[in-house]
Amino acid sequence: xxxxxxxxxxxxxxxxxxxxxxxxxxxxxxxxxxxxxxxxxxxxxxxxxxxxxxxxxxxxxxxxxxxxxxxxxxxxxxxxxxxxxxxxxxxxxxxxxxxxxxxxxxxxxxxxxxxxxxxxxxxxxxxxxxxxxxxxx
Amino acid sequence: xxxxxxxxxxxxxxxxxxxxxxxxxxxxxxxxxxxxxxxxxxxxxxxxxxxxxxxxxxxxxxxxxxxxxxxxxxxxxxxxxxxxxxxxxxxxxxxxxxxxxxxxxxxxxxxxxxxxxxxxxxxxxxxxxxxxxxxxxxxxxxxxxxxxxxxxxxxxxxxxxxxxxxxxxxxxxxxxxxxxxxxxxxxxxxxxxxxxxxxxxxxxxxxxxxxxxxxxxxxxxxxxxxxxxxxxxxxxxxxxxxxxxxxxxxxxxxxxxxxxxxxxxxxxxxxxxxxxxxxxxxxxxxxxxxxxxxxxxxxxxxxxxxxxxxxxxxxxxxxxxxxxxxxxxxxxxxxxxxxxxxxxxxxxxxxxxxxxxxxxxxxxxxxxxx
Numbered sequence: 079x080x081x082x083x084x085x086x087x088x089x090x091x092x093x094x095x096x097x098x099x100x101x102x103x104x105x106x107x108x109x110x111x112x113x114x115x116x117x118x119x120x121x122x123x124x125x126x127x128x129x130x131x132x133x134x135x136x137x138x139x140x141x142x143x144x145x146x147x148x149x150x151x152x153x154x155x156x157x158x159x160x161x162x163x164x165x166x167x168x169x170x171x172x173x174x175x176x177x178x179x180x181x182x183x184x185x186x187x188x189x190x191x192x193x194x195x196x197x198x199x200x201x202x203x204x205x206x207x208x209x210x211x212x213x214x215x
Numbered sequence: 216x217x218x219x220x221x222x223x224x225x226x227x228x229x230x231x232x233x234x235x236x237x238x239x240x241x242x243x244x245x246x247x248x249x250x251x252x253x254x255x256x257x258x259x260x261x262x263x264x265x266x267x268x269x270x271x272x273x274x275x276x277x278x279x280x281x282x283x284x285x286x287x288x289x290x291x292x293x294x295x296x297x298x299x300x301x302x303x304x305x306x307x308x309x310x311x312x313x314x315x316x317x318x319x320x321x322x323x324x325x326x327x328x329x330x331x332x333x334x335x336x337x338x339x340x341x342x343x344x345x346x347x348x349x350x351x352x353x354x355x356x357x358x359x360x361x362x363x364x365x366x367x368x369x370x371x372x373x374x375x376x377x378x379x380x381x382x383x384x385x386x387x388x389x390x391x392x393x394x395x396x397x398x399x400x401x402x403x404x405x406x407x408x409x410x411x412x413x414x415x416x417x418x419x420x421x422x423x424x425x426x427x428x429x430x431x432x433x434x435x436x437x438x439x440x441x442x443x444x445x446x447x448x449x450x451x452x453x454x455x456x457x458x459x460x461x462x463x464x465x466x467x468x469x470x471x472x473x474x475x476x477x478x479x480x481x482x483x484x485x486x487x488x489x490x491x492x493x494x495x496x497x498x499x500x501x502x503x504x505x506x507x508x509x510x511x512x513x514x515x516x517x518x519x520x521x522x523x524x525x526x527x528x529x530x531x532x533x534x535x536x537x538x539x540x541x542x543x544x545x546x547x548x549x550x551x552x553x554x555x556x557x558x559x560x561x562x563x564x565x566x567x568x569x570x571x572x573x574x575x576x577x578x579x580x581x582x583x584x585x
Contacts, residue, residue, distance in 0.1 A: 124560040130292035157291030158555055160284060 079214045087209040097129050110151045115165040116182040116213045121156045130157035183214040236319035237558050238579035240519045241476055241547035244354050245302035246327045255345035270334045272429045283441055285553040293551030301551040312550045320585050321361050324423050331368045331394035332427040340374040364390040364421055369406045370398050383416050389583040392421040396428025401455045402462025414471040423476040424448040452478030453486045463503045465515035474517045481524035484538040487512050519547035521556040529564040541570040545579045
């Protein structure tokens with residue numbers, strides 16, 4: 079599994095996202111509630127760009143008239159047909175076994191750690207005071 | 216991994232795509248700003264638009280039906296970077312839709328200002344007339360791929376005929392659009408003068424879903440949810456197909472071509488089977504019909520594909536296309552709306568080369584004489 083250092087954590091503002099070309103694929107990284115999630119930038123349905131998705135909450139209703147919001151900002155709502163996916167693993171809620179977006183493990187490591195390891199970014203300037211977003215593909 | 220994303224377009228379809236350009240029968244242009252209409256709208260109605268705006272057939276005056284699932288019912292990626300609503304920037308439409316999808320022609324369908332739903336018929340007529348001119352000046356003149364439709368709401372029949380004559384003289388419109396939710400079912404004789412003129416001019420009659428009629432969109436009343444209302448588009452289309460056929464419009468106007476736009480096509484088989492069966496039992500009530508309803512449907516009506524049905528098993532879509540007939544279907548994307556269909560991925564079943572040619576290009580080319 080290859081590790082790709084794609085950005086400084088500060089490059090992706092909270093609630094925002096950024097697309098990176100990695101190995102010929104467009105991967106979109108979301109920054110939500112202090113965490114980073116990486117997914118293929120393509121809805122499995124008709125191919126809409128997920129970078130334009132709405133980041134919404136999960137809305138459930140245990141019985142008519144009772145509504146619960148949870149996991150605020152962690153659900154992706156496709157910009158075209160509104161299909162919803164779990165940002166953590168790319169699964170859809172309506173058909174989790176069959177329909178999902180490819181997701182990638184994401185790590186955040188400090189520049190200091192990166193300098194010590196074998197994955198020093200050759201094309202990125204490394205400042206030891208910053209943290210970096212790393213995608214595994 | 217999803218079985219959907221991993222299902223590639225068949226190799227032969229990919230090869231065919233390079234040879235086959237698409238005719239998209241449902242493209243929505245938007246007015247960037249209402250002032251764009253000023254040059255086509257008499258001062259009296261400019262003032263009216265600014266002072267009173269729309270007076271619609273909605274239960275609560277002044278309520279707007281948007282956002283309806285997505286702001287301005289649009290794809291979230293369709294907002295032009297230059298500002299303005301989705302569909303209002305020709306350059307962006309070219310870049311996002313017409314060029315990458317290799318659209319040979321796009322048939323314009325204007326919904327702005329709730330054209331057919333204005334309670335004030337005079338104001339509605341003024342807007343329709345202005346938008347008919349605007350379609351040419353802002354779209355067709357600037358990109359010859361984009362073809363305009365004559366908007367002519369049928370509840371003001373006199374206006375509709377006059378507007379059809381005016382636009383037909385200009386000679387650059389490919390279709391006459393009427394309202395899917397008029398005061399009465401579309402088969403009623405009060406609307407026949409419009410059908411007679413459309414037949415004489417050889418222009419297809421386009422019926423695009425939407426608008427706000429004075430009647431509930433379902434036979435059961437007003438739905439609670441948008442998802443219910445969206446579902447009811449198919450009911451409305453089925454009701455209008457039934458009315459047109461059983462009141463004898465295709466019998467009376469055998470050369471009239473009628474296009475149902477944005478109603479999908481999954482509902483057609485059962486609606487037609489049922490009409491045939493009932494006709495067998497009740498034909499003495501409608502002796503003006505010389506043939507079974509399905510025969511009229513097969514010869515006089517066309518249906519755009521979006522929103523395409525997506526049954527769990529692809530073979531069911533396959534059967535549906537066979538039942539309706541590949542010669543009846545016209546590809547449409549509904550760009551830039553939220554339920555847009557991408558021609559490369561929307562058909563979750565393989566099509567033969569002959570079917571692809573008909574649905575994505577040939578049928579529309581012949582129908583609209585492109």
